[in-house]
Each structure stands twice: as structure tokens, then as C-alpha cells.
Amino acid sequence: MEEALYGPGGFFVTRAPAAHFRTSVHASPLFASAILSLVSYVDEALGRPGRLDVVDMGAGRGELLAALLHAAPPELAGRLALTGVERAPRPPSLPTPVAWESAPPSGIVGVLLATEWLDNVPLDVVEDGRYVVVDRSGVESRGAPVAAPDLEWLSRWWPDAPRAEVGASRDRAWAGAVAAVERGLALAVDYGHVLGERPLGGTLTGYRAGRQVPPVPDGTCDITAHVAMDSVAEASGRPYTLVSQRKALRALGVDGARPPLALASTDPAGYVRALASASAAAELTDRAGLGGHWWLTHPIGVDQSFVTGLAWDDDGHD
Numbered sequence: 001m002e003e004a005l006y007g008p009g010g011f012f013v014t015r016a017p018a019a020h021f022r023t024s025v026h027a028s029p030l031f032a033s034a035i036l037s038l039v040s041y042v043d044e045a046l047g048r049p050g051r052l053d054v055v056d057m058g059a060g061r062g063e064l065l066a067a068l069l070h071a072a073p074p075e076l077a078g079r080l081a082l083t084g085v086e087r088a089p090r091p092p093s094l095p096t097p098v099a100w101e102s103a104p105p106s107g108i109v110g111v112l113l114a115t116e117w118l119d120n121v122p123l124d125v126v127e128d129g130r131y132v133v134v135d136r137s138g139v140e141s142r143g144a145p146v147a148a149p150d151l152e153w154l155s156r157w158w159p160d161a162p163r164a165e166v167g168a169s170r171d172r173a174w175a176g177a178v179a180a181v182e183r184g185l186a187l188a189v190d191y192g193h194v195l196g197e198r199p200l201g202g203t204l205t206g207y208r209a210g211r212q213v214p215p216v217p218d219g220t221c222d223i224t225a226h227v228a229m230d231s232v233a234e235a236s237g238r239p240y241t242l243v244s245q246r247k248a249l250r251a252l253g254v255d256g257a258r259p260p261l262a263l264a265s266t267d268p269a270g271y272v273r274a275l276a277s278a279s280a281a282a283e284l285t286d287r288a289g290l291g292g293h294w295w296l297t298h299p300i301g302v303d304q305s306f307v308t309g310l311a312w313d314d315d316g317h318d
Contacts, residue, residue: 001122004217005036006087011222012120013088015129016061023116024189024245024290027163030110031284032067035254039068041109043076045302052079052182053110057177058117059084062094069095104180112177112186118232119190119224121173124150125204127163138216156199157231165202167228178236183301189245191293192227207242215292229294238298245293246285252282256262314316 005011024031024283043052057066065082072080083099084090090100104112131143146154150166158164178186193199206213208221215223233240284290 001217001223004219004223005120007219009219011219012086014219015078023060024284024293025067025115028284029067029071032064032071032247035064036071037067037252038185038187039072040076042302043079043127046109046183048079049109050079051081051109051188052076053081053083053105053108053112054102055083055085055108055110055112055180057085057104057112058120059086059100061091062086062100064113064115065098066095069097071259093296098197104177106180106182108181108184109190110184112181112184112245114174114177114186114188114190116190118170118174118188118227120222121170123169123225124166125149125163125202125225126154126166132163134215134217136216136218138214138218150224153231157228159197161198161200163206164198164200165225165228167231170227170232174232175235175237178238178300181298181300183303184299184304186284186298186300187295188227188232190227190229190296192229192232194228194230194242198228227294229296231309233296236298238300241295241297244287245295246287248295249285260304 003010006013039052039054043049046052054065054068056062058274059065062084069077069080069082081099082097083101083105085101085104086093087102092142094100126146130145133141133143135141146166150168153166153168154161154164157167174188193203200310203226204215204220204223205225206215206223213221215221230243233242286292
């Protein structure tokens with residue numbers, strides 16, 4: 001998985017991800033607007049520092065950061081320090097003010113974002129007590145017995161499963177990213193599962209040109225697996241909130257409600273615009289789709305009430 005995604009001929013190094021799968025960032029500008037609202041809340045909670053970091057882990061081609069730069073009001077834009085973290089080369093079309101790094105900077109004061117990053121952090125698949133080995137043609141075989149640390153992770157987070165995905169690598173990746181935040185908020189947005197709801201047989205799959213395909217590790221497709229969100233949440237050792245994207249976006253003002261029909265007669269163009277916005281919001285908040293993604297937040301150096309004040313809490317995945 002590491003070689004297929006990030007090696008010299010790897011998927012994320014040689015291809016444009018947006019041509020192969022659709023994320024919340026690609027689905028609608030409303031997502032970037034909601035993130036900008038969240039950044040503004042963090043800015044206020046931090047006392048409007050002279051420099052406000054926004055670091056995007058797994059930044060793709062920098063689409064979200066470019067949207068934030070474009071949409072931010074002048075007073076905030078002048079203080080934003082935007083950094084994309086990605087193992088692919090810097091996209092030539094990325095706005096000059098956006099920095100591009102292979103690892104997150106230390107001492108972040110602001111917001112650390114990871115929108116559908118963790119599902120592409122490589123992991124091991126195990127079956128019947130052994131690692132699953134896959135060659136470049138997609139043929140599986142059984143490898144070495146599962147090592148003790150991975151057995152420990154499985155017994156805690158994915159017990160009694162004949163086939164499972166070991167999320168310890170994602171736990172380490174997220175904990176390391178969160179450790180780079182000095183003050184502010186760390187946010188991971190991803191599709192995933194929690195203890196008691198792990199899918200039988202795992203979730204490893206591939207995507208190519210908008211279609212789900214077998215996860216053949218030859219560099220031609222995205223290889224991804226759902227995230228054990230509760231394990232990742234606890235890995236940093238910090239307080240956290242875990243809610244659905246549907247709930248989080250609604251708290252940030254993204255609502256899929258249709259505009260009143262009366263608007264069509266008084267302002268037809270406005271009605272069409274409102275209808276298009278409602279359609280985009282409905283896609284982002286659909287429980288069976290993007291709205292079913294998880295939002296994991298860690299407030300760091302700010303009061304926990306900052307998050308609960310946004311009208312979401314950790315009372316379940318609605």
C-alpha cells in the first residue's frame with residue numbers, strides 16, 4: 001500500500017486524485033465555507049493572533065487551502081499562514097502564498113486539518129492470525145504471523161474478527177500530527193467506524209476514474225480503507241469530540257433545506273441559486289454519503305466549550 005500510493009510511480013505522486021474520487025472538498029464550495037467559519041471560530045478563541053496557521057494534511061492539489069485563501073475576508077487573509085502537507089510535488093497552479101511541505105510544521109497556532117487523509121495512511125490487513133500479502137497483480141497470499149503489537153491493537157480495537165485492518169499506523173500518524181499543534185484545533189474528517197460496528201471482512205478497496213475497483217497495488221488506483229475513528233481519537237491522549245459531518249456542518253450553517261417556493265415568483269434567479277446551494281448542502285449532509293463521515297476534533301490550549309458551543313457534542317453518530 002505504501003509503494004502503490006506514495007512510491008516513485010505511486011497514485012498520489014503521479015496522478016490528480018480529484019479525477020478519480022469525490023471528496024467533500026470537491027463536492028461543493030460550501031464545505032470550504034464551513035471550514036472557513038470554523039477557522040474564524042478558532043481565530044476568535046485564540047484572541048486573533050498576528051499569525052494564524054491553517055495546515056492541511058494530505059492536501060491533494062491544495063484545493064481546500066486555495067478556496068480558504070480566496071474566501072477569507074481581508075483582515076483574516078492577511079494573518080493566515082496556509083500550508084499544504086503532501087508527498088506529491090507542489091502543484092504548479094497553487095497560489096504563491098500557500099506553502100507546500102512534506103511534513104507538518106511544528107508549533108502550529110491555529111487549525112490542523114486532515115480531510116480524508118487518514119484513510120490513505122497505509123496499513124496492514126490480517127486474516128486468521130497472519131498478514132495478508134498482495135502482489136502487484138492483486139493476488140493474495142498469507143505472510144508472517146501477526147506481530148505482538150498488532151495483536152494487542154486488534155484485541156483492543158477489532159477483536160474476534162477473522163479478517164481485519166490494523167489501524168495502529170493511522171493512530172501513530174494522527175498522534176504525530178496533533179503533537180505539532182501548540183494551540184488551536186486539530187480536525188480529522190473521514191469515513192470510518194467504531195468498536196461494535198466494525199464491518200465484517202474489512203473495508204479495503206480501490207478507486208479509479210470515479211469507479212470502485214479491486215485494491216490492486218500497482219499505482220493506477222487509489223487504495224483506501226475506512227478509519228477506526230475511536231482508536232484514532234484516543235491515540236493523541238487529548239480530549240476529543242466525535243460527531244457526524246451532518247451534525248457538524250449544520251452547526252456551521254450548512255443546511256440542505258429547500259428554499260421557500262414563494263421565492264420563485266418574487267426572485268426567480270435567487271430561487272435557482274438557493275436551490276442549487278440546497279442541493280449541494282444536501283449532498284454534504286446526506287447520512288448515507290458524505291454526511292455520514294466522522295468529524296474528530298481536539299481543542300488544544302483552548303476551552304473545550306469552544307467546540308460544544310458550536311452546538312455539537314459527542315452523543316453519537318446521527
